[in-house]
Amino acid sequence: MNTIYFEEKGAELLKRLGITKAEFARRMGIQKQNVNVLFKTKNLQTIHKAATVLNVPFELLIGYTSEPDIEKMPIILPDDEYIPIDRGPFGDIYDDFKGRPKEAFWFLIDHQEGDLQGVFFRKGIGEIDLVWGDESCGVCHILLKHINDKDFPTVNHMIQSISDIVKNGHSCQESPDAAVLKKDGFIVVIRKNYRIKGKKPESKNWILTAYSKESSAATRAPLDND
Numbered sequence: 475m476n477t478i479y480f481e482e483k484g485a486e487l488l489k490r491l492g493i494t495k496a497e498f499a500r501r502m503g504i505q506k507q508n509v510n511v512l513f514k515t516k517n518l519q520t521i522h523k524a525a526t527v528l529n530v531p532f533e534l535l536i537g538y539t540s541e542p543d544i545e546k547m548p549i550i551l552p553d554d555e556y557i558p559i560d561r562g563p564f565g566d567i568y569d570d571f572k573g574r575p576k577e578a579f580w581f582l583i584d585h586q587e588g589d590l591q592g593v594f595f596r597k598g599i600g601e602i603d604l605v606w607g608d609e610s611c612g613v614c615h616i617l618l619k620h621i622n623d624k625d626f627p628t629v630n631h632m633i634q635s636i637s638d639i640v641k642n643g644h645s646c647q648e649s650p651d652a653a654v655l656k657k658d659g660f661i662v663v664i665r666k667n668y669r670i671k672g673k674k675p676e677s678k679n680w681i682l683t684a685y686s687k688e689s690s691a692a693t694r695a696p697l698d699n700d
Contacts, residue, residue, distance in 0.1 A: 484513035491528060501527040518586060518617065521536070532584050547682055556581070563614070563670060564589035564680075575604070582606045582613045594640045594681075597661045599653055602640060603680040611665075611682050625686045633662050636684045651675075652682065658689050676680040 488498055499506040502524065509516040512545075515521060525532040558566035565587040571578035572592040572619065582588050591600035605612040606666045609619075616632060626632035643655035653664045667675035 479578060485510075487528070487530075491530075493528065498527070505529060518614070520587065534589075558588075562589055563668060564607065571604070572601075576633055578604050579613060579629075579633045584616070586614070589680075594637070596640055598653075599664065599679055603678060605680050613681070616681075616684055620683070620685045624688045626684075632684065636662055636681065639684070640664075640681075656687075661685055662688060671679075 485495075488495060489699065495509045496506050499509050502509075502512065502551060504512060512520065512524070521535050522532050525535050529612045556570050558567055559569055560567040567589045568581075569591045571581065571590045573595070574615040575593050578593040582590065585604050585606070589606075590604045592605040596602060607614045607616055616626075617629070621627075621629060621632060626635060639655050639657045639660055643657035643662065646656045646661075647654035651666055655662045655664065662684045663682040665680050666677065668680070669675050669679050
């Protein structure tokens, strides 16, 4: 992740909330002199804790270099409105987000765990799931590696781009393991299976990664470097 809202506006946000750096440091369990260092963190768990401490939505602190338009943010239902139908290798499985990509992305960003079934649909592939994943795959990987000046400048831009590419992008590579879609210089890689150590691959369509063709190969998920 490159410049994020928390880094650019952290001190200003504290002032607006009427919280001193000393009080913020106490709540975060750090020394006051480390607050400015904390503002520059790219660790999503730390930023999530800061959002909880400040009592502001997590999405306010990531993916922005200017004041976000709160009116355009998606409405997420309370947690008790979403009941997982099962649990798998990517965490709790939900089927509440079919055809609702914006809400699906923000749900995963807020919870940092989960497997949302059928968020997308593409003819020739079928339903495509969205998973949180980790540093090497899924939404977590995209946030950590591809929200920057060369890829997606903001989280909202990333969400809109991926949704558009899955729907309207052209297939530039197809294999039993993955489909690669491209549009306007951006790429989405859809994995067609997942592997559990010691077992045969299980069939599953899910978003592995998304990035600009200008991005560094070193930042991409393993499959899309092939």
